[in-house]
Amino acid sequence: xxxxxxxxxxxxxxxxxxxxxxxxxxxxxxxxxxxxxxxxxxxxxxxxxxxxxxxxxxxxxxxxxxxxxxxxxxxxxxxxxxxxxxxxxxxxxxxxxxxxxxxxxxxxxxxxxxxxxxxxxxxxxxxxxxxxxxxxxxxxxxxxxxxxxxxxxxxxxxxxxxxxxxxxxxxxxxxxxxxxxxxxxxxxxxxxxxxxxxxxxxxxxxxxxxxxxxxxxxxxxxxxxxxxxxxxxxxxxxxxxxxxxxxxxxxxxxxxxxxxxxxxxxxxxxxxxxxxxxxxxxxxxxxxxxxxxxxxxxxx
Amino acid sequence: xxxxxxxxxxxxxxxxxxxxxxxxxxxxxxxxxxxxxxxxxxxxxxxxxxxxxxxxxxxxxxxxxxxxxxxxxxxxxxxxxxxxxxxxxxxxxxxxxxxxxxxxxxxxxxxxxxxxxxxxxxxxxxxxxxxxxxxxxxxxxxxxxxxxxxxxxxxxxxxxxxxxxxxxxxxxxxxxxxxxxxxxxxxxxxxxxxxxxxxxxxxxxxxxxxxxxxxxxxxxxxxxxxxxxxxxxxxxxxxxxxxxxxxxxxxxxxxxxxxxx
Numbered sequence: 001x002x003x004x005x006x007x008x009x010x011x012x013x014x015x016x017x018x019x020x021x022x023x024x025x026x027x028x029x030x031x032x033x034x035x036x037x038x039x040x041x042x043x044x045x046x047x048x049x050x051x052x053x054x055x056x057x058x059x060x061x062x063x064x065x066x067x068x069x070x071x072x073x074x075x076x077x078x079x080x081x082x083x084x085x086x087x088x089x090x091x092x093x094x095x096x097x098x099x100x101x102x103x104x105x106x107x108x109x110x111x112x113x114x115x116x117x118x119x120x121x122x123x124x125x126x127x128x129x130x131x132x133x134x135x136x137x138x139x140x141x142x143x144x145x146x147x148x149x150x151x152x153x154x155x156x157x158x159x160x161x162x163x164x165x166x167x168x169x170x171x172x173x174x175x176x177x178x179x180x181x182x183x184x185x186x187x188x189x190x191x192x193x194x195x196x197x198x199x200x201x202x203x204x205x206x207x208x209x210x211x212x213x214x215x216x217x218x219x220x221x222x223x224x225x226x227x228x229x230x231x232x233x234x235x236x237x238x239x240x241x242x243x244x245x246x247x248x249x250x251x252x253x254x255x256x257x258x259x260x261x262x263x264x265x266x267x268x269x270x271x272x273x274x275x276x277x278x279x280x281x282x283x284x285x286x287x288x289x290x291x292x293x294x295x296x297x298x299x300x
Numbered sequence: 301x302x303x304x305x306x307x308x309x310x311x312x313x314x315x316x317x318x319x320x321x322x323x324x325x326x327x328x329x330x331x332x333x334x335x336x337x338x339x340x341x342x343x344x345x346x347x348x349x350x351x352x353x354x355x356x357x358x359x360x361x362x363x364x365x366x367x368x369x370x371x372x373x374x375x376x377x378x379x380x381x382x383x384x385x386x387x388x389x390x391x392x393x394x395x396x397x398x399x400x401x402x403x404x405x406x407x408x409x410x411x412x413x414x415x416x417x418x419x420x421x422x423x424x425x426x427x428x429x430x431x432x433x434x435x436x437x438x439x440x441x442x443x444x445x446x447x448x449x450x451x452x453x454x455x456x457x458x459x460x461x462x463x464x465x466x467x468x469x470x471x472x473x474x475x476x477x478x479x480x481x482x483x484x485x486x487x488x489x490x491x492x493x494x495x496x497x498x499x500x501x502x503x504x505x506x507x508x509x510x511x512x513x514x515x516x517x518x519x520x521x522x523x524x525x526x527x528x529x530x531x532x533x534x535x536x537x538x539x540x541x542x543x544x545x546x547x548x549x550x551x552x553x554x555x556x557x558x559x560x561x
Binding site for chain 2: 037120
């Protein structure tokens with residue numbers, strides 16, 4: 001049978017390329033074009049373009065390969081509610097990590113308050129975060145990366161894609177890695193369960209919207225400590241999200257899909273491992289840099 | 301779903317491109333960047349020469365924190381004077397002077413002042429030159445309890461630190477002749493947020509308090525003439541040794557230093 005999925009070495013290679021280009025481009029372009037425009041370039045050029053190029057070059061069907069297809073209204077609604085509920089848990093984890101780092105490693109100067117945002121840059125940030133990032137990142141991670149790994153094992157695909165998604169967010173700070181990894185696990189599960197990228201896009205969009213709607217208020221009440229009510233909301237939200245998972249309508253697996261899943265030719269080549277290790281080294285470097293800044297060894 | 305998504309992404313891309321181009325054009329047009337919370341007044345310096353001309357007049361009905369940012373696209377020096385009918389807390393007089401050169405982008409001459417109710421004017425002295433002066437201002441009513449605390453300090457009751465701050469130094473300045481005398485030393489073994497409040501009631505002489513570290517310098521936190529209140533300066537400090545140094549000559553009044561760790 002002819003394989004119609006990206007290979008692991010292909011997605012790992014593109015992942016490394018995306019990571020390097022995002023980092024270098026952000027360093028060079030963000031001061032010139034602004035944070036909002038830079039976000040759009042990252043999403044469209046480095047995150048959306050590679051998976052689209054891959055399907056175009058190989059004449060694959062984007063609907064089949066990346067599961068870019070719709071799901072039932074019920075699944076869509078559940079995904080949105082889950083996104084809002086689970087975001088509180090993700091925020092809680094990020095805050096716990098941040099406070100731990102602040103206390104035991106050292107605090108970071110809060111530069112966000114000093115940053116200048118023009119109206120157009122603010123709009124670009126808003127649309128980019130709520131709409132563009134969920135679509136582009138889901139096509140990339142749950143579409144391209146998870147599909148490639150699913151061909152080997154569904155469970156490992158879920159975990160590896162979530163780790164790659166979480167690690168990618170180290171650029172937003174060390175405290176963002178675990179929460180985005182957890183969000184990645186849930187979004188990966190949604191795609192596996194519904195066989196549709198629509199559910200994870202809606203979940204992602206709802207989570208990012210929650211960050212914009214509730215983020216500023218929660219930042220103001222968690223400056224030095226996490227209030228009890230937030231802990232209750234976070235754990236309550238995660239439990240509700242898990243319960244909602246049970247209400248999702250599963251997609252019927254096709255014979256063709258099962259055939260792809262049992263494809264024995266899909267394996268970890270040395271090249272795939274080396275590429276992923278290089279990406280990991282880059283992430284470790286970024287993490288170490290943050291720790292050195294927090295320790296005061298280098299200036300922010 | 302594919303077609304809908306493609307159309308949507310292309311539509312978003314057009315919108316994004318338009319917003320980015322708009323942003324770049326605005327930046328190129330005026331070159332001034334300031335937070336949107338500020339209200340701006342543009343003064344065309346090319347209209348006529350100005351001598352203490354009132355370019356902005358505002359009325360404060362309650363005690364208010366007034367944030368000011370001045371920017372200009374011309375290097376010629378403009379003298380800007382803020383004159384208040386009421387008192388400006390921490391200042392010896394109700395007048396504050398600024399000299400504004402060329403400050404574009406996010407660079408500016410800025411100040412934050414707490415004023416009692418009354419009118420305040422911003423007066424400009426400038427030659428007739430091609431260019432603009434931008435006055436950005438924001439007025440925020442100050443909480444009554446906080447204003448009363450600062451007002452007491454302004455009137456010489458210096459032992460009124462903010463919550464969480466502890467006294468680390470206090471002295472009478474009369475008869476004191478100090479030059480960079482170390483009055484407090486703190487060693488930080490890991491980066492931490494430090495709050496610093498320094499108040500003086502000196503009405504004469506030279507008083508200056510500096511906060512000095514290996515890579516950190518805050519010079520002239522207070523002075524008898526310009527600023528007698530340095531309230532809640534909060535900074536994240538890298539590990540190292542920091543010293544508070546006092547210089548005082550022919551001064552009167554008192555000096556208090558409070559720290560929050």
